Amino acid sequence: MNILAINPWIYDFAAYDFWLKPYGFLVILSYLKQKKANVSYIDCLEEKLTSATFGRGKYLNEIIEKPKMFDSIPRYFKRYGISLDKFREKIRDKKPDYILITSSMTYWYPGIIEAANILKKEFPGIKIVLGGTYATLCKDHAKLNSGCDFVFGNEELGDFFKLFGIEYDFEKLYATLPEYDDFYKTLDYIVFRTSWGCPFNCNYCAIKKLFPDFFRLPEDKVINFIKKYAAGGMKDFVLYDDAFFYEPEYAKRILRAINELKLNINFHTPNALHLRFLDEEMAALLKNSGFVNPHFGLETLDSSLQKLWGDKVNRDDLVKGLNLLKNSGFKNGGVSVYLLLGFPRQNLEDLRKDVEFLNSLGARVSLAEFSPVPGTKLFEEYPPEFKEPLLHNNSIFGFFQQDKIRDFWEIKNFVRKLNKKL
Numbered sequence: 230m231n232i233l234a235i236n237p238w239i240y241d242f243a244a245y246d247f248w249l250k251p252y253g254f255l256v257i258l259s260y261l262k263q264k265k266a267n268v269s270y271i272d273c274l275e276e277k278l279t280s281a282t283f284g285r286g287k288y289l290n291e292i293i294e295k296p297k298m299f300d301s302i303p304r305y306f307k308r309y310g311i312s313l314d315k316f317r318e319k320i321r322d323k324k325p326d327y328i329l330i331t332s333s334m335t336y337w338y339p340g341i342i343e344a345a346n347i348l349k350k351e352f353p354g355i356k357i358v359l360g361g362t363y364a365t366l367c368k369d370h371a372k373l374n375s376g377c378d379f380v381f382g383n384e385e386l387g388d389f390f391k392l393f394g395i396e397y398d399f400e401k402l403y404a405t406l407p408e409y410d411d412f413y414k415t416l417d418y419i420v421f422r423t424s425w426g427c428p429f430n431c432n433y434c435a436i437k438k439l440f441p442d443f444f445r446l447p448e449d450k451v452i453n454f455i456k457k458y459a460a461g462g463m464k465d466f467v468l469y470d471d472a473f474f475y476e477p478e479y480a481k482r483i484l485r486a487i488n489e490l491k492l493n494i495n496f497h498t499p500n501a502l503h504l505r506f507l508d509e510e511m512a513a514l515l516k517n518s519g520f521v522n523p524h525f526g527l528e529t530l531d532s533s534l535q536k537l538w539g540d541k542v543n544r545d546d547l548v549k550g551l552n553l554l555k556n557s558g559f560k561n562g563g564v565s566v567y568l569l570l571g572f573p574r575q576n577l578e579d580l581r582k583d584v585e586f587l588n589s590l591g592a593r594v595s596l597a598e599f600s601p602v603p604g605t606k607l608f609e610e611y612p613p614e615f616k617e618p619l620l621h622n623n624s625i626f627g628f629f630q631q632d633k634i635r636d637f638w639e640i641k642n643f644v645r646k647l648n649k650k651l
């Protein structure tokens with residue numbers, strides 16, 4: 230069976246390769262290959278315009294017409310990734326029995342529609358199957374608008390594999406790590422996970438909808454995977470776990486093994502780590518294994534918002550955790566902490582104080598801009614027009630709080646200034 234698999238373009242006001250790979254899709258494709266499917270893969274985001282530190286960089290991009298509802302927003306709207314002509318050229322010699330398209334951010338769905346339109350013209354009669362985050366969180370919208378013949382949410386993987394007559398083994402699938410060499414000619418970094426899901430339940434996060442359980446990969450598999458790519462010269466490894474430190478002994482066993490191997494590689498953690506689970510040994514393991522500017526979750530120091538948002542970390546955890554990191558050798562500015570910006574009932578004066586406090590402790594602040602995510606408890610508070618996925622975009626969510634735009638801009642500048650001082 231020939232499968233043509235597509236990671237489509239990003240359609241947005243802004244996009245940058247902050248270590249973005251369609252990880253779940255690559256796991257599924259690796260599993261399909263193990264089951265003898267013949268997979269041909271096109272990543273519309275594979276080529277970059279620039280190469281910056283640690284494998285990140287600018288995507289190729291082209292200014293395109295803005296969706297009508299964004300007419301009043303004074304910014305360019307772009308398609309990020311290879312040109313449409315290049316895409317047509319890449320698919321020309323393919324002979325698929327099925328086409329798979331993956332999806333990530335819900336508001337990037339115009340890229341899926343574009344891909345489906347082109348693919349339908351080139352391969353009339355061939356079924357197109359859509360999966361991924363948008364398909365899971367906005368299934369009705371995807372069924373109506375994507376132009377794909379089948380839309381499967383993550384919870385329907387059994388039906389997805391049945392379509393191809395392939396056995397679905399939950400444990401085997403989720404214990405699979407991607408065979409990157411089968412899909413990419415060149416790689417600037419490796420994305421990986423040691424677990425799926427998260428035992429917490431923050432009410433702005435859709436993780437429970439995307440993966441309701443918590444599943445750990447066998448440690449030896451993870452260690453061998455890192456060893457293999459490090460031996461091939463890979464330097465940057467990006468850990469995408471949602472709860473790597475949960476049950477800290479597991480994380481420590483992996484990190485101890487990595488330390489012993491002396492691989493001289495970097496680890497990056499764009500998904501936050503949990504400060505509450507830090508102890509002296511964990512902090513030292515992070516430092517000695519090559520974690521660069523590890524990111525930790527905090528979101529706010531306002532205790533009522535902490536309760537509302539999931540109550541993962543409090544002020545004491547923060548101070549204790551940052552001290553442990555400092556004692557293990559992370560310098561001022563060597564660690565980042567996420568704060569959430571743009572939550573509708575948020576007091577921005579309090580946020581400013583949180584930024585100052587973190588700065589006084591020597592931590593960089595990373596502002597995560599809030600946007601409503603379908604499938605979360607908080608999403609229920611939003612009016613029906615937010616069923617339109619384009620409105621989930623955190624780049625423009627601030628524009629719907631017109632009175633606050635200037636405050637948002639000021640606080641971003643304030644953070645930039647304080648971070649620079651560290």
Ligand code: SF4
Binds near residue numbers: 429431435472539
């Ligand atoms: S925000 Fe992070 S900690 Fe909270 S539920 Fe989501 S993944 Fe888990």
